[in-house]
Amino acid sequence: MQALQYDSYGGGAAALKHVEIPVPSPKKDEVLIKLEARSLNPIDWKIQEGVLRPFVPCKFPFVPVGDVAGEIVGVAPGVEAHKIGDKVVSILGATTGGGLAEYAVAQAKLTVTRPPEVSAAEAAGLPVACLTALQALTDAAEIKLDAVGKAKNILITAASGGVGLYAIQLAKLGNTHVTATCGARNIEFVKNLGADEVLDYRTAEGSTLKSPSGRKYDAVIHCTTGIPWSTFEPNLSENGKVIDITPGINAFLTYALQRLTFSKKKLVPWFLNAKGENLEFVVKLLKEGKLRTVVDSRFPLSRAEAGWAKIMEGHATGKVVIEP
Numbered sequence: 001m002q003a004l005q006y007d008s009y010g011g012g013a014a015a016l017k018h019v020e021i022p023v024p025s026p027k028k029d030e031v032l033i034k035l036e037a038r039s040l041n042p043i044d045w046k047i048q049e050g051v052l053r054p055f056v057p058c059k060f061p062f063v064p065v066g067d068v069a070g071e072i073v074g075v076a077p078g079v080e081a082h083k084i085g086d087k088v089v090s091i092l093g094a095t096t097g098g099g100l101a102e103y104a105v106a107q108a109k110l111t112v113t114r115p116p117e118v119s120a121a122e123a124a125g126l127p128v129a130c131l132t133a134l135q136a137l138t139d140a141a142e143i144k145l146d147a148v149g150k151a152k153n154i155l156i157t158a159a160s161g162g163v164g165l166y167a168i169q170l171a172k173l174g175n176t177h178v179t180a181t182c183g184a185r186n187i188e189f190v191k192n193l194g195a196d197e198v199l200d201y202r203t204a205e206g207s208t209l210k211s212p213s214g215r216k217y218d219a220v221i222h223c224t225t226g227i228p229w230s231t232f233e234p235n236l237s238e239n240g241k242v243i244d245i246t247p248g249i250n251a252f253l254t255y256a257l258q259r260l261t262f263s264k265k266k267l268v269p270w271f272l273n274a275k276g277e278n279l280e281f282v283v284k285l286l287k288e289g290k291l292r293t294v295v296d297s298r299f300p301l302s303r304a305e306a307g308w309a310k311i312m313e314g315h316a317t318g319k320v321v322i323e324p
């Protein structure tokens with residue numbers, strides 16, 4: 001089968017090589033999927049840069065990418081929830097990767113049936129970005145996704161990116177007022193997703209993160225980097241939390257210090273814990289029209305390196321999708 005792989009750390013899009021490799025075989029509790037779409041995430045190029053070394057990739061050559069959608073063409077022993085011919089969406093293991101290929105092996109428990117109303121591209125956008133948004137909002141920030149929960153003020157930074165676009169929509173399923181940050185060209189886009197007010201992050205006013213309507217944030221879903229705690233702190237409510245999904249060393253130090261001092265306002269470093277039940281939940285929301293995937297750009301597998309370069313630039317509006 002056709003695949004793209006890299007042989008060592010670094011090198012960016014230019015280091016992705018087109019190769020012909022054998023179709024992988026599913027082992028116990030796994031399925032083989034013929035891929036119809038994949039979506040790229042910043043973690044894909046960060047793994048190539050070596051952020052998770054020495055654990056991932058555990059060996060080279062490595063076929064990257066974890067967010068995939070397609071049709072099941074093989075089922076190993078132990079799989080009962082899926083059969084050949086099922087249309088599915090899946091999240092591949094970070095250590096195994098495998099998405100930039102014609103076929104990929106996935107764990108059955110992280111594979112979810114995709115109804116006919118949900119296209120492969122829409123579904124492939126979900127796994128890393130939408131599940132991170134969901135868990136950051138519901139588990140870390142304790143927002144209830146129904147209109148009867150206590151009213152909360154939320155700030156979402158980098159709201160025009162993959163995580164942000166889902167975070168706005170999910171937050172608006174709850175009883176929330178959403179302030180979002182993005183660049184000037186994406187203000188209408190972010191409002192259309194449901195943001196109640198928007199800050200242009202490149203302006204002096206926007207960089208203060210101050211809510212235009214004077215609200216204090218109960219939670220921040222922080223999807224970019226380079227904003228110090230001292231900027232967040234005056235904008236938080238008494239028990240406000242910043243859920244930092246790209247925590248660096250300063251975030252961990254702030255977190256540790258706040259625990260030692262019993263601070264009411266908190267910074268919470270947050271990492272995705274992929275769960276099939278969460279994926280099932282967001283696929284259902286897509287089917288019901290309560291959530292949508294926005295595609296920034298589409299590339300065929302034969303030009304996947306162009307998509308890789310696009311995601312490395314960090315200026316996509318929505319998801320970058322790689323099709324057959």
Ligand SMILES: NC(=O)c1ccc[n+]([C@@H]2O[C@H](COP(=O)([O-])OP(=O)(O)OC[C@H]3O[C@@H](n4cnc5c(N)ncnc54)[C@H](OP(=O)(O)O)[C@@H]3O)[C@@H](O)[C@H]2O)c1
Nearest residue numbers: 042132158160161162163183201245246270271272315316
């Ligand atoms: N902890 C986890 O488990 C986890 C999971 C998923 C993602 N992440 C991390 O979360 C981050 C966001 O991921 P993503 O998929 O949403 O990225 P993405 O789709 O690449 O984000 C790109 C968007 O971010 C906007 N942006 C960049 N800097 C900004 C800033 N300072 N203020 C406001 N908007 C800004 C860009 O707008 P402009 O073009 O206008 O600059 C662009 O629209 C990445 O660092 C990723 O690695 C972590």
